[in-house]
Amino acid sequence: MADVNYSEAEKTFILHGIQDKFPCREDGRGCEDYRHMEIETGVVSNTSGSARLRLANTDILVGVKAELGVPSPEKPDSGCIEFFVDCSANATPEFEGRGGEELATEISTVLSRCYDNSGCLDLKSLCIIPKQQCWILYIDVLLLECGGNLFDAASIGVKAALYNTRIPNVTVNQEDDEMEIELSDDPYDVNRLDISSSPCIVTLSKIGHYHVVDASQKEEACCLARLMMGVTAKGTISALKKEGWGSLNPESIFDMMETGKKIGQVLNTSLLNVLEEEEKSGNKRKTVGFLK
Amino acid sequence: MPLDSRRICGPESTQSPHIFTVNKDIKSDILLNGERKDGRKLDQIRPLFLRPGLISQAKGSAYIEQNHTKVICAVYGPREVMRKEDFSMKGQLTCEFKFATFSCKKKRQHQQDAEEKDLSVQLLEALEPAVQLDKFPKAQVNVYITVLQNDGIALAASITCASLALADAGIEMYDIVVGSSARIHGDVMLVDPSEEEEYRSQDCKDVNEGKVVIGLMPSINQISALTSKGEIDFETISQAIKTCIQTCQKVYPVLQNALVNSVKTKT
Amino acid sequence: MAASTICVPGQRILRTDGSHVAGNGTYVRNGYVHSTLVGHVHTQTTDDGKTIIEVRSTKTQNVVPSEDDVVTARVTNVNPRFCKCSILSVGSTKLQEPFRGMLRKEDVRAAEKDKVEMYKCYRPGDIIVAKVLSLGDAQSYVLTTAENELGVVIATSEAGGNMIPISWCKMQCTKSLSEEFRKVAKVQPEFIEYSDS
Numbered sequence: 001m002a003d004v005n006y007s008e009a010e011k012t013f014i015l016h017g018i019q020d021k022f023p024c025r026e027d028g029r030g031c032e033d034y035r036h037m038e039i040e041t042g043v044v045s046n047t048s049g050s051a052r053l054r055l056a057n058t059d060i061l062v063g064v065k066a067e068l069g070v071p072s073p074e075k076p077d078s079g080c081i082e083f084f085v086d087c088s089a090n091a092t093p094e095f096e097g098r099g100g101e102e103l104a105t106e107i108s109t110v111l112s113r114c115y116d117n118s119g120c121l122d123l124k125s126l127c128i129i130p131k132q133q134c135w136i137l138y139i140d141v142l143l144l145e146c147g148g149n150l151f152d153a154a155s156i157g158v159k160a161a162l163y164n165t166r167i168p169n170v171t172v173n174q175e176d177d178e179m180e181i182e183l184s185d186d187p188y189d190v191n192r193l194d195i196s197s198s199p200c201i202v203t204l205s206k207i208g209h210y211h212v213v214d215a216s217q218k219e220e221a222c223c224l225a226r227l228m229m230g231v232t233a234k235g236t237i238s239a240l241k242k243e244g245w246g247s248l249n250p251e252s253i254f255d256m257m258e259t260g261k262k263i264g265q266v267l268n269t270s271l272l273n274v275l276e277e278e279e280k281s282g283n284k285r286k287t288v289g290f291l292k
Numbered sequence: 293m294p295l296d297s298r299r300i301c302g303p304e305s306t307q308s309p310h311i312f313t314v315n316k317d318i319k320s321d322i323l324l325n326g327e328r329k330d331g332r333k334l335d336q337i338r339p340l341f342l343r344p345g346l347i348s349q350a351k352g353s354a355y356i357e358q359n360h361t362k363v364i365c366a367v368y369g370p371r372e373v374m375r376k377e378d379f380s381m382k383g384q385l386t387c388e389f390k391f392a393t394f395s396c397k398k399k400r401q402h403q404q405d406a407e408e409k410d411l412s413v414q415l416l417e418a419l420e421p422a423v424q425l426d427k428f429p430k431a432q433v434n435v436y437i438t439v440l441q442n443d444g445i446a447l448a449a450s451i452t453c454a455s456l457a458l459a460d461a462g463i464e465m466y467d468i469v470v471g472s473s474a475r476i477h478g479d480v481m482l483v484d485p486s487e488e489e490e491y492r493s494q495d496c497k498d499v500n501e502g503k504v505v506i507g508l509m510p511s512i513n514q515i516s517a518l519t520s521k522g523e524i525d526f527e528t529i530s531q532a533i534k535t536c537i538q539t540c541q542k543v544y545p546v547l548q549n550a551l552v553n554s555v556k557t558k559t
Numbered sequence: 560m561a562a563s564t565i566c567v568p569g570q571r572i573l574r575t576d577g578s579h580v581a582g583n584g585t586y587v588r589n590g591y592v593h594s595t596l597v598g599h600v601h602t603q604t605t606d607d608g609k610t611i612i613e614v615r616s617t618k619t620q621n622v623v624p625s626e627d628d629v630v631t632a633r634v635t636n637v638n639p640r641f642c643k644c645s646i647l648s649v650g651s652t653k654l655q656e657p658f659r660g661m662l663r664k665e666d667v668r669a670a671e672k673d674k675v676e677m678y679k680c681y682r683p684g685d686i687i688v689a690k691v692l693s694l695g696d697a698q699s700y701v702l703t704t705a706e707n708e709l710g711v712v713i714a715t716s717e718a719g720g721n722m723i724p725i726s727w728c729k730m731q732c733t734k735s736l737s738e739e740f741r742k743v744a745k746v747q748p749e750f751i752e753y754s755d756s
Contacts, residue, residue, distance in 0.1 A: 073307050109410045116493045117502070119523040225421075227518070236499055237529050240520035247421035247514035250537055254530055261526050351621075351655065370623050371656045373697070381694070422568075424586075424595060428623045430694055431658075459568050462616040464595035466586065467569030511569040512588060551567045551597045558617050 011222045019208045026218060032263055034214045039156070039274060040288055041164035048137075049165025052290075053157040056216065057147020059091075060154055062139065062161035066168075068181070069136040071127060079126025079134040081115055083108040085141045085154065092146055100143070106243075107141065107154050113239040114155065114199045114230035120238055121162070121198055125191075128170055129179050135167055148217035151228055155201035156271060162198060163275045166190035199230035199238040200271065202264045204256040206248060211256050213263055227256045231264025233272070299402055308398055322477060322489045330486060337472075337484040337539060342452075342550040344460035352461020356453040358484070360443030365453045367461040370431035383425035384432035387416040389450060391439045397487070411447055418451045418471065418507035418517030424464040433463055444486040448473040451507045451517065452547065459551055467509035468547055469516055472539040474532045476502045476524055481532055483539050491522050499523050504532040508540040566594040572612055580605070584614030622649045624658055624691045624700050629709075632660050632702065634685045640664050642681050644689075646700065659699040666692060666703035667742055668710075679728075679740035686713035688744050710744035 017024050023031050035056035044050040049064040072080060085107040087100025094100070115121055126135040139161065141154050169184040169191055205215040205223035215223060224246025230239035237257070242248065248256075278285060328334065338359040347353035350366035357363075373384065389412040391400045404412070415437065423433070435458065437450045451471030459468060475485035478500050482489055491503040502522020508515055515537075520529060566572060572585065572592045581587050582603070584596040594600070598616040605611060624630055624646055632644035641664060645657035667675045681687065688709050689702040704710045711730070714722045720734030724743040731738050 073311055105406070105409065106413065109406070113521060116521060117523045118493065119499055232523065234499075234525075236523050236525045237520065238523045240504070240518060240529065242515065242518040243417060245417070245420045247509060247516040248518075249513065250515055250533070253515055253518065253533065257526065257530065352618075369656075370621055372658050428621065429625070430700075431623045459597050460618075462596055462598075462618040462621050464584065464621075465568040466588075466593070466595065468567060509569060511571065511593070548567050548570070552565045555565045555597055555599070555617055 006218060006221050010218070014219060014222050015208050018210050018212060023210060023212075025212065025216075027216065029214075031210060031212045032259060034267070035216070037156070038288075039160055039271075039278075041160050041275065041278060043287075043289060047161075048167060049161045049163070051157050051160035051164055053153055053160065055147070055149060055153045055156075055214070057145055058149060058153045059143075059145035059147075060150075060157045061142040061144055062154075062157040063142070064161045064165045065138045065140070066135050066165065067138065068128070068133055071131065071134040075123075076131040077127050078123040079136060081112070081121065081123070081137045081139060083111045083115075083139050083141070083158075085111075085143065087143045090145070091143050095143075103150075104143075107151060110151060110201065110228060110230075110239065110241060111139075111141075111155060111158060113241070114201060115238075117238055119197055119236070120230075120232065122194060125193075126167075128181060129172060132179065133181060137162075137165070146217065148220050149203060149214045151201045151203050152214060155199065155230070156267070159195055159198050159200060159271060160275060162193050162195045163272075165193050167193070196272070197232050197234065199232045200264055200267050201228055201230050201239075202260040202267065203228045204260050206246070206252065206256070211252070211259065213259070227253065227260065229257065229260040229264060231261055231268065233265060233268040235261050235265050237261065306399075310397060322475075322482070323480065328482065329488065334480055335483045335535065335539075337543070338486075340543060340546055342456060342546060344456050344550060344554045350457075350461070352457045352459070352463070354453050354456035354460055356449050356456070358443075358445070358449055359486070360441055361445060361449050362440040363446065363449045363453045364438050364440060365450070365457040366436045367433060367454075367457045367463065368436075369433035369461075370428035370463075371434070373430065373432050381429055383423075383428040383430075385416060385420055385423055385425065385435065386432055387412045387419065387435045387437065387454070389415050389437045389439075391442060391446070395439045396442045411450070414447060414505075414517060414519060415450055415454060418469055419454055419458065421514070421516040422455060422465045422467050422469045422509055423458065424466065427464050433458070433461075442487060444488075444490045445471075445473040445484060445505075447471065447505050447519075448484075448507075452543070456547060456550065460554065467512050467514070468544070468551075469507045469509055470540040470543050470547060471505065471507050471517070472536045472543065473503060473505045474536050474539070476500060476504065476522070476528055476532050481535050483535060493522065500525060500528055502529075504529065504536055506533060506536040506540070508537055510541055510544040564600040565598065566600055566614060567597050568593075568595050570594045572600060572614075578609055580609050580611045582611040582613035584616065585612055619655075620652055622652045622654065624649050624660075624694075626691055626693060628691045630660070630689055630691060630702070631712075632687055632689055633657075634662075634681045634683050634687060637677055637681050637683055639677050642677060643699070644687065644702065646702075647686075660689070660691075660702045661695065661699040662687075662689060662702045662704065666701070666705055669705040680742040681711065682714065682739075682741075684715055685711045685741070687711050688746070704742060704744070707745045708747060710742040712744050712746060714739075714741055 038054040041051045047063040048066040085104040087095040089096040169189045173180045204211045205226045225244040228241045341357040344354045352367040393400045448471035455469040475482040502524045504520045507517030594614045596616045601613045603611040631648045632646045636643040644660045692701045692703040695701040716732030718735035720732040722730035
């Protein structure tokens with residue numbers, strides 16, 4: 001993690017704020033509040049789908065590229081998704097060279113684990129000719145600024161980018177033994193992905209005796225153990241991972257899971273609402289881009 | 293995947309013939325008439341064999357065998373931090389998890405692949421809370437895990453094996469970490485799944501298919517590792533975690549015994 | 560508690576009360592003394608009537624140099640500003656693998672620090688007794704020999720013979736009788752152990 005060194009006094013201040021009877025976090029939020037979030041889809045024209053998410057100081061750009069490839073022999077009748085996270089040195093000089101690699105693999109493994117089940121994204125629909133051709137979705141997450149809670153932000157960004165993804169329609173023509181794939185000429189003849197059951201990651205950070213969602217960078221420095229959950233709109237859990245060098249009491253894990261499920265469901269529905277609204281406004285929408 | 297320049301590698305894309313021959317009908321159901329294929333009860337774990345201290349050159353070592361899952365672990369250190377960039381004033385723990393190339397159905401590469409790297413991180417996170425890192429500032433303890441044969445729950449077995457090896461090495465720890473795993477299959481829960489029973493995303497179509505791995509520190513009742521895979525609803529996953537905790541508690545006396553016996557035989 | 564009790568990490572040994580103190584190999588959590596090692600439980604009574612609980616491992620203890628430890632080291636490299644050494648043992652415990660140490664010119668002796676000439680104090684190959692001054696940086700521990708009891712204990716002359724100390728700054732070769740400069744340790748008699756006794 002892009003660590004910043006905070007003094008013991010500052011850590012104690014944050015810790016005491018959360019420990020109080022009426023918990024108050026350093027920025028005045030409650031324990032279960034997210035920070036201000038801004039999302040915009042379709043920001044990069046060369047992609048099949050893209051989204052930019054800004055969660056307070058965390059800035060993430062996700063691009064999805066759909067390409068044709070051969071399905072893996074273990075799953076001959078479905079397409080693939082590949083996650084790749086790039087921790088740009090823009091975010092912090094520590095990421096220069098191979099510095100961000102560890103964090104990047106960690107984020108991409110958690111993301112791919114969240115999507116590694118048949119319910120979250122229908123990969124079967126990405127198959128064109130079983131055993132021969134399928135769509136491979138390359139989902140690239142670019143980290144532009146680190147302000148804490150990267151996992152949640154990345155997953156929200158991915159979901160938004162998948163919502164925005166348009167895959168060209170193809171038709172398969174059989175000529176003798178030869179299969180031929182024909183790509184539609186019409187740029188509006190596209191398929192979309194169903195993301196209604198895709199998960200969002202909710203990270204619960206244990207600080208002192210309490211847990212908080214959407215920890216800021218300062219709070220992450222005080223936190224000993226975190227629980228990451230991939231939560232779908234239905235409230236099912238698609239991945240669970242404890243992280244950090246502390247350990248957790250079983251009771252508090254169940255408490256955290258309860259909170260995570262509740263918050264994850266709200267997060268999923270409000271994300272979908274925002275995305276649908278954005279879509280409805282269509283061309284009238286004022287593009288913000290990177291000017292803000 | 294970086295190319296391994298030190299070894300003569302086979303062709304890049306070879307496949308085991310088994311993935312083409314497997315009869316999908318048999319595989320799709322892991323239960324036969326509501327029973328497990330190896331005749332175990334749902335919550336029955338496989339016989340467990342543990343032996344600390346078998347690699348004489350290592351500071352500490354351990355071997356674990358659960359039927360066909362066989363894992364060996366060696367611990368070295370506390371030793372000097374070799375790479376300058378890894379330096380920290382705090383004590384460090386490093387883990388290297390490796391499947392022997394012949395250990396799984398699929399042939400593994402000599403170099404760590406992404407899955408093994410992920411497992412190394414999970415193992416590290418499971419062990420780190422248990423080790424008193426402040427006892428060896430500026431130094432590091434290296435844990436090397438090799439899976440000799442994989443018949444399911446490689447991670448859970450490795451957690452148990454590694455903590456046994458750390459204890460054998462005389463590294464000061466708050467508690468021993470016991471790993472356990474459960475497969476969730478609809479309404480039923482299979483404790484200690486074998487390779488055949490383990491969760492594979494491509495075979496499962498429904499909700500409530502998945503697996504959970506936990507690492508528990510039994511005597512101070514703390515969970516140091518928790519991971520799950522597959523889409524599972526909230527109640528089922530909570531139940532699975534509880535079942536895993538119970539399994540860990542069941543296994544714990546065996547570990548204690550193995551360690552006590554290793555002391556007795558030495559003196 | 561009998562000395563033969565064997566415990567494993569995490570195991571509760573007993574409840575803490577005023578009369579018990581958690582010693583090496585144990586820690587206190589929620590009012591209980593837990594073990595951190597695999598080994599035998601030992602109890603010791605101190606002068607003020609308290610009992611120290613210790614767990615001793617059957618293996619050699621895991622030690623790393625810490626501040627104020629007396630260490631034995633071999634000099635590997637000498638230059639005018641400092642010499643490098645590899646720490647071989649901490650106290651009386653031998654290390655399985657050496658740690659790097661550094662002895663700066665200012666820390667060679669307590670008096671006349673500015674007149675120290677490194678080559679007249681240490682040569683590569685010397686075995687020295689030193690004290691850990693600080694944990695140092697990423698590369699090495701910082702050592703000091705600025706005490707009478709610290710300095711060279713075993714050295715070989717240019718002729719290849721063993722050397723015996725003849726003053727605080729000189730040693731003589733037993734073979735060629737030539738004298739060489741060293742910062743000699745005044746080893747206290749109680750620390751000298753003869754191999755035949």
